[in-house]
Structure formats: structure tokens, C-alpha cells
Amino acid sequence: MTGAQKLRLFLDSNVLTGGVVSRWGLDKAVLSLCAAKICRLVLAEAVREEVDRNLLLHASRLSSEDGERLLGHYHGLIQLAKPEFIEYPQTDLILSSRHIIRHEPDVPVLLSAMAAKPDWLLTHNTKHFTQTVARNTGLRIATPVEFFRTLSSLLR
Numbered sequence: 001m002t003g004a005q006k007l008r009l010f011l012d013s014n015v016l017t018g019g020v021v022s023r024w025g026l027d028k029a030v031l032s033l034c035a036a037k038i039c040r041l042v043l044a045e046a047v048r049e050e051v052d053r054n055l056l057l058h059a060s061r062l063s064s065e066d067g068e069r070l071l072g073h074y075h076g077l078i079q080l081a082k083p084e085f086i087e088y089p090q091t092d093l094i095l096s097s098r099h100i101i102r103h104e105p106d107v108p109v110l111l112s113a114m115a116a117k118p119d120w121l122l123t124h125n126t127k128h129f130t131q132t133v134a135r136n137t138g139l140r141i142a143t144p145v146e147f148f149r150t151l152s153s154l155l156r
Contacts, residue, residue, distance in 0.1 A: 012123035044112030
């Protein structure tokens with residue numbers, strides 16, 4: 001990787017939501033890398049829709065002031081990161097690709113990641129985004145912990 005190339009990170013909704021909601025942690029650290037433009041956030045429409053729903057639900061459980069602040073932080077992140085947007089996959093492709101991942105709601109996410117060809121797909125959902133799925137799709141799938149461990153080993 002040269003200095004001009006940035007790692008392109010495709011975040012699953014659980015990492016993106018976790019980073020927005022948490023005060024600190026590796027999800028937040030991933031978002032910080034994207035907001036600082038050290039890495040490039042790849043944001044699929046399928047993920048964005050889920051994150052929007054999750055954050056609205058989370059915000060509704062907070063005071064109105066805290067809920068507005070949370071949503072403001074999310075919108076600020078998107079403005080800072082200037083993500084690469086990936087369109088929602090076509091319905092016929094989703095239906096014909098149902099076999100590639102066990103959990104049906106993850107099909108559009110996985111198809112979006114395959115179309116984007118990111119350097120990393122980061123997720124906490126290792127139950128569905130298995131190493132078999134990674135091998136069959138050619139995607140490098142990891143949790144934020146595994147991602148940072150790999151980065152750390154490269155810097156030694």
C-alpha cells in the first residue's frame with residue numbers, strides 16, 4: 001500500500017451503529033479512521049437503511065436532546081467521512097443469490113460488499129459472515145478486533 005492509497009472499509013450495520021452509539025471502543029476507532037480520511041468508508045445503501053432504523057430506535061429511547069445529539073453525530077460523521085456509496089442491489093440478483101449466505105437479510109449487504117470490492121468488510125456478525133462466505137466471495141471479512149490486530153502486526 002502506498003501513501004496515496006487508503007484502505008477501503010465496508011462496515012456492516014452493527015459496526016457503524018456501534019461506533020456511533022458508543023463513547024469509545026474499536027467500532028468508534030474504525031469510524032475515527034474514516035472521519036479523519038485515513039481509511040475510506042464504503043457505505044452500502046442496504047447498510048445505511050439499517051443504520052438509520054437502528055439509530056432512530058436508539059434515539060427514541062433517549063431524551064429528545066440526547067437523541068438529537070446522537071443523530072447529529074451520525075450526520076456529522078457522514079459529512080466528515082464522505083463515504084463511497086454503493087447502491088442497493090437489484091431484486092432479481094438478491095433473489096438469485098440467496099444461497100450465498102444463511103441469513104436472508106444479509107444478502108443485500110453481502111452483494112453490496114461484493115460489488116464494492118473493499119479491502120475489508122468489518123462486522124461483528126461472524127455467525128453469518130463466516131470464513132466460508134469470505135472464501136466463496138473473495139472478501140476479507142473480519143471483526144474490528146481482527147482488523148486492528150492485523151494492522152498492528154503490519155506496523156511491527
